Amino acid sequence: MPSLNKLNRLVTKINTAPVFCRSWLLTLLFGRTIKFAGTAGVQVEALDLRQAKLRLANRRKVQNHIGSVHAAATALLGESASGFLLGMHVADDKIPLLKSMQIQYLKRSTGALTAVAQLDDAQISHIQHSDKGEVVIRVLIKDQLGIEPVEAVYTWAWIPKVRKPA
Template sequence: MSVLSTYRSLARWPAGRWLFSRLVCWKAPYFSSIAPRIEVLEPGRCIATLRHRRAVTNHIGTVHAIALCNLAEFTGGLACDASIPGSMRWIPKGMTVAYLKKAVGTMRATATPAFPPREAAEGYELPFEVVVENPAGEAVFKATIAMWISPKG
């Protein structure tokens, strides 16, 4: 069962998106450190939130920069998985980030591909753009994640 079909089957139930978020963190335990919550997962887009709490706070009282990077990789990876053809696989190859303003409150990340994924006989790079906004809807962080898309096999 694909990540997207699992999400779709769970999301329609009460607490289904919460459960799916926990399952992703169980499969990739490092993401548990930020306790992300998925709001939307569909081909071409993933939206997830990160609650501002002590575990992700830095010395100046804002959401830690690396917690924002983790949220970007979480949403970018899920968006990629939900978007690429079933015959292809992905792995992050690199990430560039920009910290735009202090991150305070629940962060909301939206990840989208720079162009539509395609099936291919050889690997190619597909950038995913991630914008993280504060509760006022202001962009506080942006990332571009270079995903390497290649045929399974």
């Protein structure tokens, strides 16, 4: 599969580094690119062409009034997983945009949250071969007990960048 964009090339290079430092390097890259996620402390555990796995520790700065990860921080975690994965496939001359998110909060979470987003072959082909379009990505978010406290679906779109006149 070709390296379609700068992000893809950087992640591919990071994934050749020793295993012990990959997550740290991916998190550094992500936090510098998406400042809000970096501020919240979203950690990238793994990222490749098919799957993104991100984690958010239950720390004071992301907690709600009952001591669990805040609803907005939970939404950010899912957005980050789906958006980072989409970003692996959107060409550099396109702009990825979050179109919508549907999140149902089912129960209180316990401890850290982990989000896993995946793309199948048809979705990847659609992203790579469409000038503009959209894709729906379900993100599995689990707490440290393995319970899925939310159901989350993110719809991402991409459009061509507007070229400035020369």
